[in-house]
Amino acid sequence: MQVTKVTKVSDYDVVVIGGGAGGLVAAKEARRRGAKVVIVQNGPIGGDCTFTGCVPSKALLAAAGAGRGFDEAMHAVHRAIDVIAATEDAAALAVEGIDVIPGWARFIGPREVDVEGKRLKSRRFIVATGATPLMPPIPGLRESEPLTNETLFQLDRCPESLAILGGGPIGCEMAQAFARLGAKVTLVEALDRLLPREDPEASAVISTALARDGVAVRTGADVTNVERPPADRYVLHTADGNRIEAAQLLVAIGRAPAGRGFGLEEIGVAIDRRGAITVADDMSTNVDGIWAVGDVTGRLQLTHVAGRMGWIAASNALSKLARIRAFRLDTAATPWATFTSPEVAHVGLTTAEAAARHPQARVAHLPLTHVDRAVAVGATDGFVRLIAAPKRGTRHLAGGRLVGATIVAPTAGEMIHEAALAMQTKMFVGRLAQTVHAYPTWSMAVQQAALQFFGTSAGLSAKPISEY
Secondary structure, eight states: OOOOOOSOOSEESEEEEOOSHHHHHHHHHHHHTTOOEEEEESSOTTHHHHHTSHHHHHHHHHHHHTTOOHHHHHHHHHHHHHHHHTTSSHHHHHHTTEEEEESOEEEEETTEEEETTEEEEESOEEEOOOEEEOOOOOTTTGGGOOBOHHHHTTOSSOOSEEEEEOOSHHHHHHHHHHHHTTOEEEEEESSSSSSTTSOHHHHHHHHHHHHHTTOEEEESOOEEEEEOOTTOOEEEEETTSOEEEESEEEEOSOEEEOOSSSSTGGGTOOBOTTSOBOOOTTSBOSSTTEEEOGGGGTSOOOHHHHHHHHHHHHHHHHOHHHHHSOOOOOOTTOEEEEOSSSEEEEEEOOHHHHHHHOTTOEEEEEEGGGOHHHHHHTOOOOEEEEEEEOBTTTBTGGGOEEEEEEEEETTHHHHHHHHHHHHHTTOBTHHHHHSOOOTTOSTHHHHHHHHGGGSOBTTBOOEEGGGO
């Protein structure tokens, strides 16, 4: 990694520890506000998202979906990483006036860190040290040295068979990608369905889609121990007495916040049992002058959330306005997506959550079989679901307000932002129904669903949430 030459390693207006999504946004916002900024990073700038997360996984999915072979797919992965990494490395940041110092930072006081013998002083520190792959305490698992997202993209050949532990977004995405690349994939989830944080109907669509691609989906399978016999194959034993064998094993059950090992606890910064740095909604810790952002906070582990946190922390650290009214994180209208085929995206509350909080809510549900674009291209697996609750004072007038949306469709990750905007601006649901949409687009399905709150659309109308 090219490193910016720092003429004087001493005082900075802001020291950012960690160069992933949260750290990069924090540093750039601090620099935009005129601060003298340095990023301390133990490893390449870009962090998990660029090298072992979002970028390689989406590149692999795209290549596998296009029918490319393993070698070509991995070439596409590393080409994407190289292109994006070049836009955020030390040389690129130097152009923006941001210094980069490689190494491991350790706090030796609330206003000073040591970076392998160099001392950096500042009144403002933003910690963005990310997270590491979570390894559950299953006997034999750690000793078997399974793959994680940090090592998966280093494979030099497609495994003949692959077991994946964890049916969340990463597990589902990689199961589909490797199945399409030719591996015999078994996806193992301890809970009774895949994508357990999504609506059950979304889970069902993805389970069917994965099975169609040849993935053996094993839900409700509690792995009790893992063996790696001399034959160099992995053997997973489940509580019901079954065995799952595979040439490779990927653990994809989540990530653990990496808040320890930086001297934070020694200077009094609160860190919970998971290793997450405790922060308020303004991203401040309990120690004045130290903020934390991104996965290390243990909150939503999404790149765009980390970026938002970085902006909030830098703004609060440097803005005079923030002293009167601090910027705060609000994830109520934050969308998230799983990039399987079809994609799954949602914003706000799931149906079950909305039923508990808004018993008077109504639900519009539109299967893709009623969407002309889906019929035209033969991709009718999925749906659009909008949940509207009464607005204070006006109740269900003009459709009420949107409190949640789930979309399962080939372009769900793009379509969800219309619902996110509606929630962010607190608009009447009627605005979605009134807005003219181009025909025949995927997004027109959002309008069709919104029309259900005002009568029958495509033969369907909104129902009370109690009926779901």
